[in-house]
Amino acid sequence: GTVPPGAHGRFTLRTHSCGELRTAHLGEEVTLCGWVQYVRQDLFQPFMSVSPVMVTPACSCLTHVSSAILTGEIEVHANNVEVLNICQKLPFEIKDFVKKSEGLRMQYRYLDLRSSQMQYNLRLRSRLVMKMREYLCNLHGFVDVETPTLFKRTPGGAKEFVVPSGEPGRFYSLPQSPQQFKQLLMVAGIDRYFQLARCYRDEGSKPDRQPEFTQVDIEMSFTDQAGIRDLVEGLLQYSWPEEKGFVSPPFPVMTYEEAMRDYGVDKPDTRFEMKLVDISGAFHNTQIQFLREALHQPGGSIQAICVPQGAVSSTHMHFSFSHLPSDNFGRLLPDVSRQQLLQMVGAEPGDLILLTAGTEGRVRPLLGRLRLQCADLLEGHSVKVRDPSAFHFLWVVDFPLFLPKEDSPEQLESAHHPFTAPVPEDAHLLYSQPHKVRGQHYDLVLNGSEIGGGSIRIHSASEQRHVLDTVLQEDPSLLSHLLEALDSGAPPHGGIALGLDRLLAIIVGASSIRDVIAFPKSFRGHDLMSHAPDFVSEEDLRPYHIKVTWPEGLTPGGEDQ
Amino acid sequence: GTVPPGAHGRFTLRTHSCGELRTAHLGEEVTLCGWVQYVRQDLFQPFMSVSPVMVTPACSCLTHVSSAILTGEIEVHANNVEVLNICQKLPFEIKDFVKKSEGLRMQYRYLDLRSSQMQYNLRLRSRLVMKMREYLCNLHGFVDVETPTLFKRTPGGAKEFVVPSGEPGRFYSLPQSPQQFKQLLMVAGIDRYFQLARCYRDEGSKPDRQPEFTQVDIEMSFTDQAGIRDLVEGLLQYSWPEEKGFVSPPFPVMTYEEAMRDYGVDKPDTRFEMKLVDISGAFHNTQIQFLREALHQPGGSIQAICVPQGAVSSTHMHFSFSHLPSDNFGRLLPDVSRQQLLQMVGAEPGDLILLTAGTEGRVRPLLGRLRLQCADLLEGHSVKVRDPSAFHFLWVVDFPLFLPKEDSPEQLESAHHPFTAPVPEDAHLLYSQPHKVRGQHYDLVLNGSEIGGGSIRIHSASEQRHVLDTVLQEDPSLLSHLLEALDSGAPPHGGIALGLDRLLAIIVGASSIRDVIAFPKSFRGHDLMSHAPDFVSEEDLRPYHIKVTWPEGLTPGGEDQ
Known part of the structure; x- marks a missing residue:
């Protein structure tokens, strides 16, 4: 230090x-x-x-x-x-080479934290956020503003914890991010805001999620996408730990469409190639029935990835395919198609080609996942695919602004959130073909993980009203304070939030964000040291005018019958 | 900047x-x-x-x-x-001289924040915390560690908000401070910890309290009271805003007993004199009955303050006394007592003497409050009492470790919290006369407001168990994780928490902490801009297995009938 x-x-x-x-x-x-x-x-x-x-x-x-x-x-x-x-x-010896179970580590967290790795992780975290603050506050005039965590439930905020107040039936909500407040601060003339913000999300038992987490929350007035990218690249370069090499801006920028086309995912791990290749052209006249059928459906496509030396390693690699008669497939191909295929994917002797056929919307994500699984499997057998000390940053831009709702595809929902501004040249489509509009949203990807996301926001009250009322068909009265604020001379503004826990986990090479958090919860949301959450007496709940509704088979204060 | x-x-x-x-x-x-x-x-x-x-x-x-x-x-x-x-x-003009009602300011907080005073307050807050971080992190090797806010209810934590979890009957609790975590971090070998910690306290409608507030939370291993005082004095000196003058350590240290004796309060405003004087000696042989009675009861005492030029100003000053025949009182005194009295309090012509008689425990706090009311009244009539640009820091130490419980005085409760260590020379009394033990607690007082408090903690598990079991008669199983932690080689440690909102309010001269918080709640705990807390549907509460118990006369989703 x-x-x-x-x-x-x-x-x-x-x-x-x-x-x-x-x-x-x-x-x-x-x-x-x-x-x-x-x-x-x-x-x-x-x-x-x-x-x-x-x-x-x-x-x-x-x-x-x-x-x-x-x-x-x-x-x-x-x-x-x-x-x-x-x-x-002690319940376990405090030596780095003594492996402890995750449960024991969490129960005696104050002992686990004595390990040199956990000491390093927590001290690095402290150093890194200090450097971030220096960059934002001292070098670039950002104002550190604390925003409330006892807030109002946001429309559709199904993952927000509720906090009963002393008034019957009224609840606060623990927000998933300070989104509304950061925008209001721009309207308030703060010009440049940041905060290391505690955020909350009730996602039950998702692996490697925490009910509370920290984001580096940033918002700026009179800026654009390039301005935010510059700022964040400078921030990471300045705060990056010396011992972890250098960060070299500018980071590559890829459109959402390019990412899906080449990597089958919106957060590509660009530390290795194995890109998706559209090989439909080699099969225009194919006699193989499942390929013919795939190509003839709307949006049909045949795509492949080429796994270098995958055939050599493939005796160790076990994929489970349905519908793909992989062993006999080579024999089914006419020589000419086979040659064309090998050329298209750039295969060399010993490589493995994985091929999928179907609609583009299904084929790409499938190959995208296979690509990552191949990398894991190869590395599991000591084939070097990714440099473990490399940090590949990437911006992904031009996301669709709206997506069809999963349960009712004729309706649209925000791909990210309803405050994202459209790409200027698509703005007129908001009023005619909203499903075609690209948003000014950007994701920051590091080694295949999304470590940040943000957007240029809508600053026109009428455009925001149109999006809420007409496109999303939501009740705008829930956001009336935000609409009123936009109406009082809101400047153009935009921002980003970086997931601090995830970023740190990648920097220190931890397999879980639990290793960069001092006192994390278990994957079921429990604090195994103090036994939170815990039972609370009826009497203690009375001031909040709530009562537990016990599901059948459970008794008050007890466990499963 | x-x-x-x-x-x-x-x-x-x-x-x-x-x-x-x-x-x-x-x-x-x-x-x-x-x-x-x-x-x-x-x-x-x-x-x-x-x-x-x-x-x-x-x-x-x-x-x-x-x-x-x-x-x-x-x-x-x-x-x-x-x-x-x-x-x-706009609902109001944004000019500093336009007075707005508090309600309007809160409803349109994003406009209110555009005022130059609020801009100054928020930007000063950002600057000050940045300097504090530089001092702690960069200059003195403190580690910034984030601790959870979804925690377990602490014993007697009546003011803790509860947060229902997805498991029937189980609740998290929003802690009032990271007290347990900071101590566990010392056991974990972090050595020097700090955090700008969000804390929560459900106090209903107390004036100028916020349900969430921020404290500068600090803990250090292998330290003592003098070490913590040095650290905090250096911290304030380093971070103090230039335009507000200088902070000059060391700050005076006063015992609790001295504070009560001289100022009638444990957080004396030392910007002005008007100290309490024990004038019992002048009345040993008094014939005045109520004074005789007062002096003859156990702990009886007659005390006074002398308000300089108070007699001159007293035509404007209206006190309401019961039992004190003030007008005729002077005439009742024999000349010799009157002379002695004037000499004891150091009165000059034109001064006003306020006198109280009763037990010391009642007389001192009463005179302490009168002293402050006199200052306010005099200043209300343009008599200069306190320098508004002066900042008087003061440490108050040697508090009693335990106090009799208000509702059952034969039982003891912690004066501050059960983790405070006894003053070394009193430690043996823990086992014989716990009510006589002084604690290693210290308060930091600024201009008569408590802006911080802390202590050297108990680091011996057996001593901590004795305090919980025998002295406080609390169930130690609720703190078993902390007791186990002390048993695993806890270093001697201590710390402090500074109330950031209060400190800032005093620095900028704001009458309420709301003026140094971007989005504060009203005194009833409401966010007047977004209308939090708000009603939540039964359906949204179902995943948390809770239900609202509506008091009679109220209907679901409705207001008072």
């Missing part, structure tokens, strides 16, 4: 942290405080560091030493040793 | 902010974006600044100008003016 030398001793009973002592300190009298890792033959060895840069874990007793025993270049001789606290037998 | 010149134009459609233009820019072509304050004879004049340092408010239309009209030393001539948005008639 950049912390001045000697700073870690200030305000404490020690004169130095253990990690600070060097040959320059020879002959000095020092006072150290720390943990003893283990005691052997009445000597505690090694005396462990409490340097805030890397704390090594507690074990048997906690000491306060005027001059003691240290590893490294120097030795500290003890004049006096004071035991500050003792330690009972 | 310290933001580099030109930074406010970056990432935007403008080349400069209006406030940036100087004679050095003469002859340049610039693009400006901003609000027009008013239009007069087809000229908008003045074109208002969107400098992020001070935004002046929007009015009739929003423009985008290549070269326009500016106040100050230079003029900008417009080549082209583009209207970016229009503005409907």
Whole structure:
């Protein structure tokens, strides 16, 4: 870190942290405080560091030493040793190589956090957000504004936790993001806003989701998409941890259509090739029935990916295909098609070609998932596909503004949220063919994960009213305060939110965002240490005018019968 | 601010902010974006600044100008003016001298925030917290750790909002502070923790309280009271806004007993004298019956304050006394007592002496309140008592660790919280006379308001168990995770929490913390802009297995009958 030398001793009973002592300190009298890792033959060895840069874990007793025993270049001789606290037998040893179950780690999180990896993760998180703040606040004049988390339920906010108030029937809602507030701050003339915002989402038991998470929330007036991209690229470049290499703006920009065409997904992992190839042209006159049928349906297409050296590795690779007679397929192809196919996908001897036929809308995502599974499988067998130390950033733009609703496809819903402005050249289509409108939404993708998303917002009250009333057929009265605000001279504005937990997990190479959060919930939303959520007495609920409705088979205060 | 010149134009459609233009820019072509304050004879004049340092408010239309009209030393001539948005008639004029009702300000908060005072308050808040972070994180190696807000109800946490989970009968709780987590982080070896923590407290309709508020939350290992005081004094000195003068550590330290004795309150406003004086000595042989009676009861005392020039001003001052025949009182005193009294309180001609008799426990707080009321009354009549630009910091220490419970005085409760360590020389009394133990708690007081509080914590599991089990008679199983954590080698540790909203309100001289919060709730806990809290349908509550219990006379979804 950049912390001045000697700073870690200030305000404490020690004169130095253990990690600070060097040959320059020879002959000095020092006072150290720390943990003893283990005691052997009445000597505690090694005396462990409490340097805030890397704390090594507690074990048997906690000491306060005027001059003691240290590893490294120097030795500290003890004049006096004071035991500050003792330690009972721990549920697991605190050594990085001791594997613990996830449940045990969560139950004794305060011990798990003593591991060098978790110390690194939390300290890196602190350093990174500090650099982000410096960039936004000190270098670019952004204003850090806190917005409420006790708010009103948003239309369609099915994933919002409710918080009963003291007034019968009235509830606050924990918002999924400060979206409305950040826009209102632009109307309020704040010009440049940011916040490390706590957000809430009740998604039940989705893997690797947390009911509360943190986003780097940003909004700017008088800007455009290029302005936001510049800002965020500079932000990441400035705050990126030194030991993780460099971030080199500008990041590539890809349209949604290109991403779906080449990678079969809207968040492509561009660390490796294996792009989707449309090979329909090689099969125009095919006699193979399932390919003919696929090509003749509306939007029909045959597409492939070529897995380099996949045939060599394929004895290890097990895919489950339905409808695809893969073993016999090569024999069915006429030589000419086979040659054309190999050329189109650029196959070399030993490569594996995976082919799908059907409507484009189904074929692309399927191949997109297969592409990622192939990469995982190959890497599982030590074939190098992706550089684990590489960070590939990518902007994806030109998303459709609206999508057909899944349960009633004749109706439209916002692809992201109803405040996203249309791409200027599509704006007139809002009033005639809204399904064709592209939105000024942008996603930031890192190594195949979406780590941020944002948009230029609608700043015209009449356009916003049209989108809510006519296109989405939602009740605009729920957002009347926002519409009124737009009517009071709202500047053009836009912003972005970066998922801090996900970004950090990728930076430190963690498999779960739980590893970059100090006290995460389990995948069922439980705090295994304190046993939250917990039962609350009827009496304690009375001031909130609510009562539990027990499903059949459950009894108050009890478990499943 | 310290933001580099030109930074406010970056990432935007403008080349400069209006406030940036100087004679050095003469002859340049610039693009400006901003609000027009008013239009007069087809000229908008003045074109208002969107400098992020001070935004002046929007009015009739929003423009985008290549070269326009500016106040100050230079003029900008417009080549082209583009209207970016229009503005409907506003509910109030955005001029600082236009007084608006609190309700209107809250309903149209996004307009209210355009006032120069609110812009100043929010931008100062951002600057101040940034400086605090620099001090803690960059200069002193503190780690910024986010802790959960969806937690478990704490024992006796009557003021905690509950959040229903998807599991029948189970609730999260929104914690009043990260107290348990900050202590667990010390056990986890984080050594130095801080967080700008969102906290929650359901206090119904208390004036000038907010259901969510922010505290600067700090905890350190291997420290003591002096260490925490040093740290906080340095923090305030470093982050203090230049334009508000200087903070000069060390701050005075006063014991709880001294504060009560001299000021009748545990958060003395030391900007002015008028201290309490025990004048019992002048009345040992008094014949006045109510004084005799007062002195003869256990703990009986006669005390006074002397209000300088209060007799002169007293024709304007109206106190309501019961039991005190004030007009005739002077005549009842023998000359010798009167002289002694005047001398004891140091009265000069024209001063007013206020005298109370009774038990010390009642007399001191009463005089303490009278002292503050006198100051207010005198200032209301333009007598200078307190310097409005002065900031008097004060530490109050040596609080009692336990107090008798109000409703059952034979039982003890924590004066602050059950984790506070005893003063070392009183520790043995924990096991014999707990009511006599002083705690290592400290309050930070600014101008008579408590702006922070903290303590050195108990780090011995057995001591903590004794306090919970035997002294407080609470169920220790609710805190078993914390007790287990202390048993795993917890270092000695302590910390503090500063109330950020209150601190800022005092710095900017606001009468309410609402003036330093972007989107505060009304005193009834309502968001008057969005109408939170609001009704939620039975269907939306079903996933949480709760149902509203409507009090008689109220109907679902309706108001009072």
